[in-house]
């Protein structure tokens with residue numbers, strides 16, 4: 001077999017390994033399959049290319065442009081994923097494992113693409129929260145905004161997810177508008193390199209949006225500045241070494257760390273051996289031990305179960321593990337492939353030997369196990385190993401040393417407080433799970449343990465058919481954890497994008513805030529359009545276009561008619577004495593929904609036109625009651641515009657209702673879809 005020369009992708013060129021190179025072996029056969037090395041790279045030139053070429057080109061695009069490109073890129077990779085699976089086998093991964101990595105990475109990109117279009121503006125500034133009223137009359141206001149960092153994201157990944165690890169960092173970074181310099185772990189960098197080749201060939205993102213280092217990072221980190229960010233995934237030791245770089249500290253370079261984690265899973269005290277939750281615990285435990293041969297940062301390392309359940313669970317888990325075939329990951333019958341490298345295998349064995357001082361082995365002998373279809377002496381194979389710790393309070397290593405492989409330790413607890421205390425002994429985890437059918441158990445353990453965890457996963461008979469699994473980070477939900485887990489946070493929907501952006505508090509007049517946020521703010525200039533805005537197509541509507549309607553008097557007959565028609569006979573509208581006794585009302589008042597309906601009647605243009613549909617209403621507040629005989633009128637203003645499909649875009653309107661004294665009686669945001677043509 002030819003040995004792959006793994007190139008780096010720098011300044012739009014592929015650079016072959018040179019100088020101090022490193023050989024990479026197949027996890028399955030032990031044969032050398034690739035060579036990597038980054039001595040030929042000019043790291044300063046890479047940074048300059050990202051900052052001066054990639055960043056400006058990305059920032060020229062809107063959030064929606066970038067989201068559309070993310071989707072196109074994800075689909076491009078999806079069509080070519082078979083080639084990636086073929087390489088992935090050499091990392092020891094079965095097809096199921098490869099899908100977690102490759103399809104998981106593509107899926108993550110798709111979620112960011114979709115969230116970017118749904119939850120971010122089709123512009124360049126992201127508004128964070130509502131307007132803050134900083135002055136009495138409203139001439140001076142505040143608004144938080146987020147804009148992309150002007151540097152690069154250096155994205156360093158662990159060996160276990162060569163594709164997902166890259167894409168789950170690159171997707172939020174590109175959506176934010178920040179170029180990435182990707183540095184995969186060398187041991188599996190051949191898979192990342194193949195994926196980056198496809199990404200570059202696609203031409204979907206502008207030059208400089210991403211670059212790749214296969215090999216070491218040299219002095220790259222020393223060259224980073226305050227507009228750059230390091231997103232790191234890997235071991236706690238490496239994270240500590242990198243984040244304590246004095247130059248990074250001195251320059252205030254952002255550093256996000258996702259590191260190892262002694263995740264625990266608790267079986268609730270409510271669960272008996274005949275309950276579905278018992279089998280569920282066993283399945284989750286076995287899956288977490290064997291998927292990707294246990295090389296998942298989120299895998300269950302500690303199983304924390306009621307004392308009386310230690311025995312039945314160790315029997316049930318051992319029986320299920322015994323059914324797992326270990327071997328050549330290309331075989332359909334293989335349930336668990338190899339670890340990623342011989343050195344990883346050696347690491348796991350050393351850790352298990354350390355843990356054996358505190359634990360006994362229930363299942364899995366690394367000296368004696370069958371390997372199907374491959375040479376067990378050459379490949380990095382291990383059996384799943386279930387350990388039992390009889391004194392988890394006294395144990396230290398069990399709660400602090402991660403065996404990054406198919407290893408997990410079972411331990412007993414006395415009561416829920418004890419279970420929570422053991423769970424928290426991980427010192428900060430990515431995920432803790434609780435298998436319980438008792439909501440009170442779930443709530444109690446949340447109060448004990450949520451602060452030590454980035455994610456709490458509850459599962460039971462109700463959710464088990466659809467639950468996504470203890471060990472699956474989801475792009476919608478935060479991935480990261482406090483303390484030992486690194487203190488960082490990734491994913492979590494748009495929260496993940498914010499790591500690559502700067503939040504800035506903007507203070508100024510309504511017109512200034514309107515111009516910056518491209519969103520009309522109360523008090524900003526109102527422009528009187530030449531025609532009713534509902535007769536104008538999307539492109540002809542401008543932020544700030546405003547009409548005032550004629551007034552309408554709300555009569556007692558209107559109120560009674562509305563009450564009878566809708567059945568809403570609430571006493572505040574129908575009973576003068578009872579309404580007067582209520583601290584909010586001077587007497588009978590109009591229904592709020594009647595006012596909304598009258599407002600629509602006042603401002604809509606009835607004929608068919610570009611306004612296609614009213615799709616919702618946000619932030620409705622009724623601010624002053626309207627008594628029978630009072631007059632109301634409405635103000636309708638174009639607040640924000642967002643392109644949605646090829647045919648129409650969303651227009652958000654500010655609608656404000658006033659009484660005759662021009663006091664506000666109600667305000668809301670109206671959502672409509674308006675045709676482009």
Ligand code: NAP
Pocket residue numbers: 156157158159160161183184185186187215216217233234235236237238239241242257258259260261296297402404430
């Ligand atoms: P690692 O040895 O800490 O390496 C992580 C990354 O750091 C690799 O890309 C590595 O590159 C790089 N690196 C090492 N020393 C460096 C240096 N001096 N300068 C710049 N980069 C450097 O971890 P690993 O063995 O790849 O991964 C296993 C660990 O990752 C486990 O502890 C696991 O729990 C953790 N992990 C965490 C998550 C999470 O999301 N929290 C996900 C996956 C894995 P080289 O390969 O070239 O050395």
